[in-house]
Amino acid sequence: MKLIYFAWVRERVGKAEEDVVPPASVTTVAELMRWLGGRGEEYAHAFEHPKSIRAAIDKSHVRPDTAIAGAREIAFFPPMTGG
Amino acid sequence: MQTKVRLQSEEFDAAAETAALTRGRTDIGALVTFTGICRGAESGEPIAALTLEHYPGMAEAEIARHVEEAKARWPLLGVTVIHRYGRIAAGENIVLVVTASSHREAAFAAAEFLMDYLKTRAPFWKQVESKSGKTWVEAKGADDAAAARWEKPSGREAAE
Numbered sequence: 001m002k003l004i005y006f007a008w009v010r011e012r013v014g015k016a017e018e019d020v021v022p023p024a025s026v027t028t029v030a031e032l033m034r035w036l037g038g039r040g041e042e043y044a045h046a047f048e049h050p051k052s053i054r055a056a057i058d059k060s061h062v063r064p065d066t067a068i069a070g071a072r073e074i075a076f077f078p079p080m081t082g083g
Numbered sequence: 084m085q086t087k088v089r090l091q092s093e094e095f096d097a098a099a100e101t102a103a104l105t106r107g108r109t110d111i112g113a114l115v116t117f118t119g120i121c122r123g124a125e126s127g128e129p130i131a132a133l134t135l136e137h138y139p140g141m142a143e144a145e146i147a148r149h150v151e152e153a154k155a156r157w158p159l160l161g162v163t164v165i166h167r168y169g170r171i172a173a174g175e176n177i178v179l180v181v182t183a184s185s186h187r188e189a190a191f192a193a194a195e196f197l198m199d200y201l202k203t204r205a206p207f208w209k210q211v212e213s214k215s216g217k218t219w220v221e222a223k224g225a226d227d228a229a230a231a232r233w234e235k236p237s238g239r240e241a242a243e
Contacts, residue, residue: 004138006136006138006206006208007136007208007210007219056138056141056206059138059140059141059144060141061145061204075138075141075206077138077208079222080203080204080205080206080207080208080222081202081207081208081209081219081222082135082142082166082201082202082205082206082207082208082209083177083178083202083205083207083226
């Protein structure tokens with residue numbers, strides 16, 4: 001699946017997007033964040049406070065307990081500050 | 084019902100947009116225009132510019148979805164939403180919401196509803212550019228509270 005990062009999540013991870021294949025044991029958005037947090041120092045920094053990160057699956061807002069099965073694109077970003 | 088949703092990096096002309104919405108119409112009795120402008124200072128510190136990052140595709144879809152919801156909730160005769168992205172200098176426009184209806188209540192309510200949702204649900208992130216560097220704007224609890232007041236009691240999901 002394709003992961004996309006925005007704002008300070010993007011800056012901390014050090015890339016705007018990437019393709020990943022998480023292990024089968026990773027089934028929800030929250031689990032995916034935990035797994036990502038274990039991928040290295042920059043990821044640990046980006047995902048150290050998962051409660052302050054929002055997610056979208058295929059361009060729709062989702063909650064942390066949402067299943068990631070079938071997702072093509074998952075985005076992680078800080079709370080939005082538009083308008 | 085005239086609906087226009089536009090994302091763009093360039094500046095817009097709010098007066099021209101309202102004129103375009105009402106031109107040739109005699110059914111519109113109320114027009115509310117909100118323009119969000121980049122302030123030149125934040126908490127006493129001068130700001131050179133804002134940079135708005137957005138999620139292409141999702142930003143348009145989220146705005147369009149909330150415009151549809153506004154149309155379902157209030158008897159609107161026209162809606163225009165323009166949101167800029169990229170670098171926006173102090174004094175320039177950031178966002179425009181125009182709502183038209185027969186009577187003022189619908190236009191006022193729909194404009195507030197759309198702005199509250201743009202602030203909290205549309206995937207945009209503001210970064211402040213000042214002398215001390217670049218910093219991401221933090222989301223405000225007050226904006227979440229403003230958006231929450233429009234939620235229906237039937238229990239819309241928080242992440243909807």
